[in-house]
Amino acid sequence: MMSLSQPCKQFLKHCLFELQVTPCQELFKPLLTSHGVCCVFNSPYRMQNMKIVRDVNFHPRFPRRWGAFSGLTVLTDHAVHDALEHTLLNAGAIRVNSQELFN
Numbered sequence: 001m002m003s004l005s006q007p008c009k010q011f012l013k014h015c016l017f018e019l020q021v022t023p024c025q026e027l028f029k030p031l032l033t034s035h036g037v038c039c040v041f042n043s044p045y046r047m048q049n050m051k052i053v054r055d056v057n058f059h060p061r062f063p064r065r066w067g068a069f070s071g072l073t074v075l076t077d078h079a080v081h082d083a084l085e086h087t088l089l090n091a092g093a094i095r096v097n098s099q100e101l102f103n
Contacts, residue, residue, distance in 0.1 A: 006078070008039035014075035024074070027061070032102055041072065 014026035028039040029046040044058035057089040 011076055011078065012039055012074060013077050016073040018062065018070060019066070027072070 008028050008030050009025060012028055015022050015024040015027050017027060028041050029043070030037050031040045031043065031045055032052060033040075034077055044055050045052055046055055047053075049099050062082075
């Protein structure tokens with residue numbers, strides 16, 4: 001499944017967190033989910049040797065101010081031309097699961 005999915009490094013082109021350019025690899029980690037391999041933000045779980053492990057040193061990131069672009073802004077390239085047929089959900093849109101934002 002990992003080799004069929006677009007790598008996060010290739011998918012996430014530019015990340016801005018709290019109005020500062022931040023390397024996307026610092027913010028997002030690949031994780032196997034029920035929808036395939038996803039690039040996840042603010043999760044204590046990550047892939048290690050093809051297993052899902054919990055990072056005991058995980059510290060969530062929270063924006064310290066309100067307003068447009070003060071949280072997380074990401075520029076993506078979902079590379080439709082390289083995708084296998086029927087593997088992109090909602091091409092042109094990105095699935096965002098925000099349930100943990102309000103817990």
